[in-house]
Amino acid sequence: MNAPLSESHRLKSYACGEWFVGEGTGKQLFDATSGLPVSTIDSTGLDFQDMLAHGRRQGGASLRSMSFHQRALMLKGLGQALMADKESFYTYSTATGATRTDSWIDIEGGISTLLSYGSKGRRELPNTRMLVDGVPEPLSSDNTFSAQHILTPLEGVAVHINAFNFPCWGMLEKLAPTLLAGMPAIIKPASQTAYLTELMVQHIIATGILPEGALQLISGSVGDLLDHVTAQDVVTFTGSAATGQMLRVHPAIISHSTRFTMEADSLNAVVLGKDATPDTPEFDLFVREVAREMTTKAGQKCTAIRRVIVPREQADAVVSALSTRLGRTTVGDPNDENVRMGPLASLDQRCEVRERITELSAEAQIVYGNPDNPALVSGDAAKGAFVDPVLLYCDQPKGCEAIHSVEAFGPVCTLIPYESTDDAIELAALGGGSLVASVFTDDGEFARDVVAGLAPWHGRIMLGNRLSAKSSTGHGSPLPMLVHGGPGRAGGGEELGGIRAVKHYMQRSAVQGTPGLLSAVTGRWIPGAPVVVSEEHPFRKSLATLEIGDTVVTAGRTITLEDIEHFAHFTGDNFYAHMDEAAACANPFFDGRVAHGYLVVSFAAGLFVDPAPGPVLANYGVDNLRFLTPVYPEDTVQLSLTCKEINPRETDEHGEVRWDCTVTNQDAAVVAQYDVLTMVAKN
Numbered sequence: 001m002n003a004p005l006s007e008s009h010r011l012k013s014y015a016c017g018e019w020f021v022g023e024g025t026g027k028q029l030f031d032a033t034s035g036l037p038v039s040t041i042d043s044t045g046l047d048f049q050d051m052l053a054h055g056r057r058q059g060g061a062s063l064r065s066m067s068f069h070q071r072a073l074m075l076k077g078l079g080q081a082l083m084a085d086k087e088s089f090y091t092y093s094t095a096t097g098a099t100r101t102d103s104w105i106d107i108e109g110g111i112s113t114l115l116s117y118g119s120k121g122r123r124e125l126p127n128t129r130m131l132v133d134g135v136p137e138p139l140s141s142d143n144t145f146s147a148q149h150i151l152t153p154l155e156g157v158a159v160h161i162n163a164f165n166f167p168c169w170g171m172l173e174k175l176a177p178t179l180l181a182g183m184p185a186i187i188k189p190a191s192q193t194a195y196l197t198e199l200m201v202q203h204i205i206a207t208g209i210l211p212e213g214a215l216q217l218i219s220g221s222v223g224d225l226l227d228h229v230t231a232q233d234v235v236t237f238t239g240s241a242a243t244g245q246m247l248r249v250h251p252a253i254i255s256h257s258t259r260f261t262m263e264a265d266s267l268n269a270v271v272l273g274k275d276a277t278p279d280t281p282e283f284d285l286f287v288r289e290v291a292r293e294m295t296t297k298a299g300q301k302c303t304a305i306r307r308v309i310v311p312r313e314q315a316d317a318v319v320s321a322l323s324t325r326l327g328r329t330t331v332g333d334p335n336d337e338n339v340r341m342g343p344l345a346s347l348d349q350r351c352e353v354r355e356r357i358t359e360l361s362a363e364a365q366i367v368y369g370n371p372d373n374p375a376l377v378s379g380d381a382a383k384g385a386f387v388d389p390v391l392l393y394c395d396q397p398k399g400c401e402a403i404h405s406v407e408a409f410g411p412v413c414t415l416i417p418y419e420s421t422d423d424a425i426e427l428a429a430l431g432g433g434s435l436v437a438s439v440f441t442d443d444g445e446f447a448r449d450v451v452a453g454l455a456p457w458h459g460r461i462m463l464g465n466r467l468s469a470k471s472s473t474g475h476g477s478p479l480p481m482l483v484h485g486g487p488g489r490a491g492g493g494e495e496l497g498g499i500r501a502v503k504h505y506m507q508r509s510a511v512q513g514t515p516g517l518l519s520a521v522t523g524r525w526i527p528g529a530p531v532v533v534s535e536e537h538p539f540r541k542s543l544a545t546l547e548i549g550d551t552v553v554t555a556g557r558t559i560t561l562e563d564i565e566h567f568a569h570f571t572g573d574n575f576y577a578h579m580d581e582a583a584a585c586a587n588p589f590f591d592g593r594v595a596h597g598y599l600v601v602s603f604a605a606g607l608f609v610d611p612a613p614g615p616v617l618a619n620y621g622v623d624n625l626r627f628l629t630p631v632y633p634e635d636t637v638q639l640s641l642t643c644k645e646i647n648p649r650e651t652d653e654h655g656e657v658r659w660d661c662t663v664t665n666q667d668a669a670v671v672a673q674y675d676v677l678t679m680v681a682k683n
């Protein structure tokens with residue numbers, strides 16, 4: 001049961017393993033709808049230097065002792081536990097002004113991001129503590145000196161300073177890749193909605209799933225924390241450009257080259273294609289998307305559409321269709337189930353949005369909505385932070401500044417006409433770099449040209465048309481597997497994007513040495529490293545005894561013309577290079593008929609496989625298969641198969657084993673090279 005939100009409710013910080021109540025009077029926070037006090041926030045008395053030290057010493061050490069798969073399972077467990085508790089978060093979320101749908105994006109969207117990293121970590125990362133990055137680089141002709149890039153977790157703390165609009169998702173989308181990388185975090189939520197973040201952190205700590213020190217929370221100001229960050233820490237900031245630009249040049253961040261990522265505000269655009277006239281499905285989809293982006297979370301989304309770029313000849317039709325659509329948006333108390341759009345997060349926020357609308361109005365006229373007098377279906381306009389959705393129109397957008405630079409962080413959009421494709425691209429780029437743009441068109445040529453022009457200025461581009469209408473995830477949804485961030489005005493940062501985000505919390509190093517030493521360091525066999533050829537076939541070894549470098553070198557097999565013809569008839573692959581001597585000779589790569597590459601691979605399997613039941617459970621594919629030298633009739637092939645990488649699973653009685661397979665001919669030329677992938681029992 002949650003403690004009721006009230007004037008006497010004081011938010012706590014979680015520091016050095018203890019819940020801490022600020023020693024000052026603090027700042028009062030208010031319900032977005034009723035205007036009543038909901039809690040007081042204060043971090044006075046916290047020892048921020050101690051928090052950093054605790055995170056580094058205890059949280060970091062524990063996380064780094066775990067493998068990627070163990071950390072991924074930890075995220076999965078945490079996600080499941082939070083999902084089971086989800087209703088308690090909804091109770092507090094309403095106080096932020098969020099409707100049930102808005103809260104779902106924040107709460108379940110955030111938890112799903114944890115679960116997604118829990119699953120990606122096990123599918124896409126090895127069960128190790130060090131990440132091998134890319135392929136080995138041979139640096140000497142005799143293969144005695146090579147290099148391998150590796151990634152190791154930073155030994156500091158990730159300080160996440162978050163915005164008010166997504167108190168759960170904003171925390172979890174950063175926390176998931178941080179913990180998966182093996183780095184502890186200190187979360188500093190924006191004060192306005194910190195009561196929801198604090199509640200979720202209480203649940204997280206209570207699960208006992210995270211090692212102590214992996215997560216700490218600051219409810220209130222960060223005090224002198226940034227004075228104590230070092231070269232191994234990371235600071236990520238989400239919020240307004242003004243605050244971000246100030247923090248980015250903090251003396252400690254500059255002097256230690258502390259990694260600093262910024263996700264700031266963004267004048268995201270949508271472009272309507274010229275083909276998408278009012279009689280097309282794309283026009284309807286576009287209108288629906290713009291209205292949804294304006295009203296979800298009352299427009300308080302960093303990805304929300306702020307500029308609507310439409311063919312000049314369609315401007316009137318768009319104003320009319322959007323006005324009709326927005327007219328159906330019921331504004332009011334988010335507890336009222338008939339309400340589609342709740343209030344802004346606070347009265348301060350409403351003041352701010354109204355000021356920004358005034359600035360925009362100097363260059364554009366309001367064509368829908370009344371910023372000062374919202375039409376409500378419930379709630380009290382005097383007490384709650386309500387605003388109408390407001391649509392503006394700017395007829396001559398090229399010479400304007402405000403419409404391309406002023407972000408009204410609410411349900412506010414400006415409609416802008418364009419003449420040509422180049423014009424539309426130029427207008428979108430005037431935003432100075434954005435998180436996302438979307439394009440509504442069913443014309444492939446327009447899509448190609450406009451995406452090529454938009455891409456350098458945007459972190460994500462969504463194409464909408466009739467075919468994807470049902471499956472599209474929409475303009476405004478950042479997804480765990482896709483990059484979230486944008487150049488220039490958007491902050492120049494990058495978050496999410498699947499495993500890419502994990503690497504933001506790790507150091508990439510190039511390690512040079514003999515292949516043998518590099519294999520010892522990385523736990524992955526690389527060409528040139530010692531091999532062990534023993535009496536016992538490596539397929540007879542379970543994960544308990546198998547080691548990287550274990551090798552089998554097979555006998556040779558001569559491939560005859562009869563074999564080639566038999567394979568051709570059997571499989572139906574009668575390609576001329578295998579079956580027609582004259583045509584094969586005329587081919588620039590061959591001197592006559594050649595064996596099928598797949599025949600070589602099949603014979604190779606026949607040579608290396610040890611057939612009796614044993615620890616090898618299944619072959620699940622090959623990677624990086626290349627045919628490098630033609631195999632002619634009467635050539636003799638043989639191969640060496642070397643255990644390259646062993647990945648035991650945490651939750652199963654088997655693991656994945658990757659084998660290097662090199663097939664050579666009688667002249668020792670490599671004819672085929674690939675990785676064989678198998679499942680092998682632990683015992």
Ligand code: NAP
Pocket residue numbers: 161162163164165188189190191192220221222238239240241242243244247263264265266301302407409435490491
């Ligand atoms: P904000 O006022 O800049 O605050 C952002 C965060 O910075 C808050 O946690 C705030 O804490 C903290 N902060 C303020 N001054 C600080 C200082 N001197 N030292 C350390 N921390 C400090 O922004 P906001 O109003 O919360 O968020 C709205 C903005 O965020 C919008 O412009 C929106 O576009 C942007 N946003 C961007 C993204 C993205 O991913 N690109 C996502 C969401 C929001 P207090 O609240 O305690 O002051």
